[in-house]
Amino acid sequence: MKTAEKLWNIFFSIIFLLILYLLLPKLPIEQIISIEVQEIILMVLATQRLIRLLVYDNIMTFFRDFFPKYKNSMCDCIHTLIHCPWCFGIWASVMILSIYYLIPFGKIVILLLAISTLAASFQILMNFVGWSAEKKKLETKKLE
Incomplete structure (x- = not known):
C-alpha cells in the first residue's frame, strides 16, 4: 500500500528536520558562514566517501542487510534510504x-x-588508463 510508504517517508522527513533543529543551535554559525573553499571541498569529498561507503561498499553489506525490503514497513523505508545515493546524500x-x-x-x-x-x-582513473592501453594493444595485435 502506497499510503504506508508515504507515511514512513513523512516520518523520516520529520526525524531529519528534528535532527537539524537540534543540531543548528550547536553549530558555530559564524564559522559556517565564513567557511573557506578548501573546507567545502574536503567536506564534499568526505560526503561522497560516506555515501559510497554506506550505499555501495562491500564492507558495509552487513549493515545494509539489517534492513531487508519488507513492503510498506519502516525497514523498507530505511532499505530504500541506504540503497539510494541521492536519498542518503542529504543525511x-x-x-x-x-x-x-x-x-x-x-x-x-x-x-x-x-x-x-x-x-x-x-x-579508478589508473584502471581506466590500463584498460584503455590493454584494449589498444589487443586492437593492434588484431591488425597484424
Whole structure:
C-alpha cells in the first residue's frame, strides 16, 4: 500500500528536520558562514566517501542487510534510504557537517574520508588508463 510508504517517508522527513533543529543551535554559525573553499571541498569529498561507503561498499553489506525490503514497513523505508545515493546524500552531508564542527577530532575524520575519495578516484582513473592501453594493444595485435 502506497499510503504506508508515504507515511514512513513523512516520518523520516520529520526525524531529519528534528535532527537539524537540534543540531543548528550547536553549530558555530559564524564559522559556517565564513567557511573557506578548501573546507567545502574536503567536506564534499568526505560526503561522497560516506555515501559510497554506506550505499555501495562491500564492507558495509552487513549493515545494509539489517534492513531487508519488507513492503510498506519502516525497514523498507530505511532499505530504500541506504540503497539510494541521492536519498542518503542529504543525511550524509548533515553527518559530515556535524562531524566537522561538533567533534573535537572531526576534521581528522573528514580529512581521512576526503583522502580516501581522492585515492579511490585516482585508482579508478589508473584502471581506466590500463584498460584503455590493454584494449589498444589487443586492437593492434588484431591488425597484424
